[in-house]
Amino acid sequence: MQRRPGPLAVPEREITAPVSLTLPDGRLNPDAVGWTRTPLVTTDGIGRGLRGFGRNKRWEYWAVTTPTHVVALVTSAIDYAAVHGIWVLDRRTGTAVSHDAIGALTGSVRLPGTLGGGTVRTSTRQVRIAIDEVVGGTRLRAVGPRVRVDVVAHRPAGHESLGVVVPWSDTLFQYTVKDVARPATGTVRVDGVVSDVPAGESWATLDHGRGRWPYDVRWNWGAGSGVTDGRVVGVQVGGRWTDGTGSVENAFLVDGRLTKISEELVWDYDPEDWLAPWRVTGTDVELTLTPFHLKESVTDLAVFASRTHQCFGHWSGRVRDGTGAWVPVRDVVGWAEDVHNRW
Numbered sequence: 567m568q569r570r571p572g573p574l575a576v577p578e579r580e581i582t583a584p585v586s587l588t589l590p591d592g593r594l595n596p597d598a599v600g601w602t603r604t605p606l607v608t609t610d611g612i613g614r615g616l617r618g619f620g621r622n623k624r625w626e627y628w629a630v631t632t633p634t635h636v637v638a639l640v641t642s643a644i645d646y647a648a649v650h651g652i653w654v655l656d657r658r659t660g661t662a663v664s665h666d667a668i669g670a671l672t673g674s675v676r677l678p679g680t681l682g683g684g685t686v687r688t689s690t691r692q693v694r695i696a697i698d699e700v701v702g703g704t705r706l707r708a709v710g711p712r713v714r715v716d717v718v719a720h721r722p723a724g725h726e727s728l729g730v731v732v733p734w735s736d737t738l739f740q741y742t743v744k745d746v747a748r749p750a751t752g753t754v755r756v757d758g759v760v761s762d763v764p765a766g767e768s769w770a771t772l773d774h775g776r777g778r779w780p781y782d783v784r785w786n787w788g789a790g791s792g793v794t795d796g797r798v799v800g801v802q803v804g805g806r807w808t809d810g811t812g813s814v815e816n817a818f819l820v821d822g823r824l825t826k827i828s829e830e831l832v833w834d835y836d837p838e839d840w841l842a843p844w845r846v847t848g849t850d851v852e853l854t855l856t857p858f859h860l861k862e863s864v865t866d867l868a869v870f871a872s873r874t875h876q877c878f879g880h881w882s883g884r885v886r887d888g889t890g891a892w893v894p895v896r897d898v899v900g901w902a903e904d905v906h907n908r909w
Contacts, residue, residue, distance in 0.1 A: 573848035574830040576814050581606055587731065587741050587776065592617035594731075594739045599813065602729035603824050607741050609776035610679035613643065613672075618778045620645050621738065623909070624677050626686050626697060627773040628706050630717050630750050631791065631899045632763050634658055636859075636878055637715055637754055639708050641688040641695045643672040644909055647870055650675065650693040652710045654756055655859060655878065662861070663756055665710030667693040681743055681774050703748070706770070717752035717763050719770030726824040727772075728817040732808050740777030747791040747800030747819050748772070766793075769899070771800075782908050783807055786833050787815075788846060788855065790881040790900020797821055799895055801853065801881050803846050803902075805833050816851070818885040818893070825888040827851060837904065840875050844902045850886035853895060855879045855902045869908075876903035 579600035587598045588611035598607055613622045625642035636655040642648060648669040655662045667674070667690035678684035686697035694709040703720040727745035734740075750768040754761050769791030785807035791800050800819030808814050809830060816827035831851055835844040840862075844855040857879035865872045881898040 572830045572832045575849075576812060576828050576830060578813060578826065578828045580826070584608065587611060587739070593736045594733055598731045598741070599733050600731060601813070601826055603726040605681045605727065605729055605743055607729060607731060608680045609741055610683075612679070612776045612778065613645070613677075614679070618737065621778040623740075623775060623777055623779050625773075625775045626677065627775075628697070628719070628770060629789075629901070630706070630715075630719070630763065630768065630770045632750070632754070632761070632768040634761050635754050637717070639695055639706060639715070641675055641677070641686055641697075643675050643677055644870070646671060647867075648672045648675045648688075650688045650690060650695065652693055652695070652708045652713050652715070653861070654713050654715070654754060655861075656756070657858070660859060662859075663710075663712050665692045665713060667691070668865075668867070680776075704770075704772075706752075712757050714755040715752070717750050717754070717770065719748040719750050719772070721748060722822055725822040726819065728802055728815065728824060728826070730813050730815045732777075732811050732813045732815070734780060734811060738778050738780055740775060740779060742777075742815060743772065743774040744789065744802045744804075744815060744817070745772040745774070746789050746802050747798050747822075771900075779909065784904075784906045786902065786904060788844070788853075788881075788900065788902035790855075790895075790898040792898035794894050794896045794898065797893070799893065799898060801885070801895065801898060801900060803827075803831055803851070803853070805831055816848075818851075818887060820887055820893055823888070825885075827885075835902070835904070837875075840877055844877065846902070851883075853881055853883035853885065855881050855900065857902075871908040873906045874903060875905075876901055
């Protein structure tokens with residue numbers, strides 16, 4: 567049984583004005599360390615020139631959950647390679663279609679320096695992804711040999727998202743944006759069969775990353791989006807990779823309003839039985855994920871290796887919001903994962 571110690575309170579600073587992630591010399595800007603409700607951190611210094619070559623990591627990961635499907639799109643540049651993927655799970659049958667591509671260096675991908683600063687394009691034989699900001703949201707398109715995705719992740723007025731800068735040192739650091747509970751509409755086509763992404767029942771989540779990472783890292787991440795008692799709720803929890811840095815990536819969203827959870831949470835799950843319930847708890851968090859599908863992936867290319875166990879399921883429990891009131895969470899679709907990367 568995997569059980570992390572805690573909970574542990576972490577004093578954090580909210581950033582309310584635009585700031586650059588890096589100083590002119592490429593090192594971490596200490597003024598950027600903290601968390602945000604809206605994307606305020608400029609990250610154009612990551613991935614340019616030779617500063618930190620091999621440690622720079624840039625990616626966009628989008629997941630879309632619908633009553634019938636789960637879709638995951640990833641496009642990334644990790645200096646010496648580009649890793650991309652399209653994955654679609656049919657929740658009715660439990661079958662999944664996966665298209666993956668790994669390219670040398672980063673010629674197969676175009677990523678903006680800062681979130682929202684331009685288009686995202688991935689072009690390989692197996693995977694083509696296009697991500698564009700449009701009026702009122704973000705359009706996600708992907709094409710693979712068996713799959714076509716065209717979804718808009720809407721951004722309601724006043725919708726907030728969690729941004730966090732995690733400092734390991736002044737040369738190794740990460741800026742992440744976790745944007746949960748984005749209403750989604752569109753279509754997903756698998757083997758020529760088109761399925762709707764119905765409004766009010768479908769949700770998109772973004773994991774945006776820009777930073778310079780240690781070579782060997784482990785992390786937990788969990789997210790979920792849905793409706794409980796007529797309120798839109800979004801779950802965002804993480805751990806291990808942030809331990810001891812003074813930053814955590816935990817938050818809760820209710821009807822677009824974000825509550826920051828400044829605490830290292832306790833993760834309790836069984837690596838011998840990934841489909842057993844996962845519990846994530848803290849002073850203000852009592853959540854359980856009951857999985858319905860395990861996605862396992864292993865990559866070993868010598869210098870780059872990754873092992874991921876990602877369980878999709880339903881979150882239930884309760885979380886305390888910014889007013890101090892407990893908010894119920896029932897049957898909210900999402901995931902929890904255990905990842906070990908050497909990259």
